[in-house]
Amino acid sequence: xxxxxxxxxxxxxxxxxxxxxxxxxxxxxxxxxxxxxxxxxxxxxxxxxxxxxxxxxxxxxxxxxxxxxxxxxxxxxxxxxxxxxxxxxxxxxxxxxxxxxxxxxxxxxxxxxxxxxxxxxxxxxxxxxxxxxxxxxxxxxxxxxxxxxxxxxxxxxxxxxxxxxxxxxxxxxxxxxxxxxxxxxxxxxxxxxxxxxxxxxx
Amino acid sequence: xxxxxxxxxxxxxxxxxxxxxxxxxxxxxxxxxxxxxxxxxxxxxxxxxxxxxxxxxxxxxxxxxxxxxxxxxxxxxxxxxxxxxxxxxxxxxxxxxxxxxxxxxxxxxxxxxxxxxxxxxxxxxxxxxxxxxxxxxxxxxxxxxxxxxxxxxxxxxxxxxxxxxxxxxxxxxxxxxxxxxxxxxxxxxxxxxxxxxxxxxx
Numbered sequence: 001x002x003x004x005x006x007x008x009x010x011x012x013x014x015x016x017x018x019x020x021x022x023x024x025x026x027x028x029x030x031x032x033x034x035x036x037x038x039x040x041x042x043x044x045x046x047x048x049x050x051x052x053x054x055x056x057x058x059x060x061x062x063x064x065x066x067x068x069x070x071x072x073x074x075x076x077x078x079x080x081x082x083x084x085x086x087x088x089x090x091x092x093x094x095x096x097x098x099x100x101x102x103x104x105x106x107x108x109x110x111x112x113x114x115x116x117x118x119x120x121x122x123x124x125x126x127x128x129x130x131x132x133x134x135x136x137x138x139x140x141x142x143x144x145x146x147x148x149x150x151x152x153x154x155x156x157x158x159x160x161x162x163x164x165x166x167x168x169x170x171x172x173x174x175x176x177x178x179x180x181x182x183x184x185x186x187x188x189x190x191x192x193x194x195x196x197x198x199x200x201x202x
Numbered sequence: 203x204x205x206x207x208x209x210x211x212x213x214x215x216x217x218x219x220x221x222x223x224x225x226x227x228x229x230x231x232x233x234x235x236x237x238x239x240x241x242x243x244x245x246x247x248x249x250x251x252x253x254x255x256x257x258x259x260x261x262x263x264x265x266x267x268x269x270x271x272x273x274x275x276x277x278x279x280x281x282x283x284x285x286x287x288x289x290x291x292x293x294x295x296x297x298x299x300x301x302x303x304x305x306x307x308x309x310x311x312x313x314x315x316x317x318x319x320x321x322x323x324x325x326x327x328x329x330x331x332x333x334x335x336x337x338x339x340x341x342x343x344x345x346x347x348x349x350x351x352x353x354x355x356x357x358x359x360x361x362x363x364x365x366x367x368x369x370x371x372x373x374x375x376x377x378x379x380x381x382x383x384x385x386x387x388x389x390x391x392x393x394x395x396x397x398x399x400x401x402x403x404x
Contacts, residue, residue, distance in 0.1 A: 001274075001294075001295060001298060002264060002295065003254060003255045003264050003265055003266040003267070004254065004266060005247070005250045005251045005253070005254025005255050005266070005267070006251060006254070006255050006264055008247045008250070008251075009244075009247040009248060009250075009251045011247075012243050012244040012247040012248075013244070015240070015243075015244070016229045016232055016233075017228055017229070017232050018225070018228070019229075023220070025292055026218075026219055026220070027218045027219070027221075028251065029290065029291070029292060030218055030219050031218075031248060031251060032251060032252070032255060032264075035252075036252040036253075038217070039248045039249065039251065039252060040248075040249065041214050041217075042211075042214040042215070042217070042245075042248055043244075043245035043246070043248035043249045044245070045207070045210045045211040045213075045214040046211060046214075046233060046241045046242075046244055046245035046248070047241065047242065047245050048207045048210070048211075049207045049208060049210075049211045049230070049233060049234060049241065050234070050237075050238035050241060051207070051238075052205060052206065052207025052208070053205045053207050053208050053234060062204060062205050062208055062234075063205060064205040064206060064207070065205070065207070072203075088231065089231070090227050090231060092203075093203060093204065096203060
């Protein structure tokens with residue numbers, strides 16, 4: 001019943017993660033209501049993104065296609081002996097936004113998840129081990145997500161380090177506990193258990 | 203910190219209604235993770251939508267750029283003397299999906315909303331009045347949304363009809379009451395008031 005061009009657009013928007021039919025319709029309607037120039041902006045950004053972005057061959061963070069290696073890694077002010085291992089490139093941004101981390105990053109490209117068909121072979125773990133050796137890394141922060149997948153990925157990497165005779169490297173994990181602004185009574189049991197176990201003396 | 207091409211894409215996605223920075227990042231990451239061909243599909247759909255879709259000059263519903271007038275309006279099986287007035291083109295789809303309406307539609311292109319800067323002049327009300335006269339319409343269903351804006355738009359149109367000496371046309375409004383599957387105890391007061399006032403004898 002809808003014009004074909006509109007249906008194609010709704011369908012294309014519907015491919016994005018978490019976008020249901022209603023949202024896809026809303027986006028398409030928004031695009032139609034606005035000028036063709038506005039639509040062109042999104043469409044050209046879409047066309048340029050694959051050619052304009054590549055993965056750093058060392059840290060697997062997103063870098064500009066004109067760069068050779070991540071600027072965060074090359075920066076002499078950053079501590080190469082401290083590596084934060086994260087799942088996604090956007091996790092790098094989240095940690096950088098704290099302004100508290102002066103080490104370097106290694107992006108795995110996901111977390112082990114048999115349900116989603118993600119096996120350890122698809123993650124950048126061999127490259128991590130290679131890098132830990134070459135850079136004589138002293139501490140690895142396994143900053144994977146606080147999810148089942150993130151936990152098992154962290155465990156898997158820890159075992160791989162031991163097998164690669166890198167057992168002397170300090171391996172840490174981000175603290176678990178109550179997030180800021182949460183009422184105790186609304187915290188879930190697991191979070192509260194972590195908060196209890198990790199309690200600190202004042 | 204992110205590559206420029208990626209930032210442009212996140213920014214462009216962020217222009218869509220209801221898309222916050224997190225969702226925009228997620229969409230952009232999804233596009234990057236998938237092939238350039240997938241991105242091309244969305245980008246070409248975006249480019250084609252303005253040239254492929256136009257508004258029917260009679261009903262203001264979306265029609266294919268190759269068509270002259272809405273097929274629903276031209277269809278001899280549809281009752282031109284019964285007109286459902288809706289806010290958005292997608293409302294036509296919603297009513298059509300019921301399979302219960304055999305009249306024709308008139309899309310206003312929004313609802314009166316001083317806060318959003320939508321004045322009656324921006325809606326297709328003069329064209330509605332013209333059409334009601336030409337097609338000798340017997341009943342107008344004011345099927346605007348059940349919101350403050352929808353209600354005031356319906357009231358405004360009703361007044362305009364009277365001023366245009368179209369007072370003899372039957373003007374109706376969609377029934378208000380409990381939606382399917384809702385527990386009485388969770389219904390809001392206004393809905394419950396409508397349900398009481400509109401109660402029917404069994």
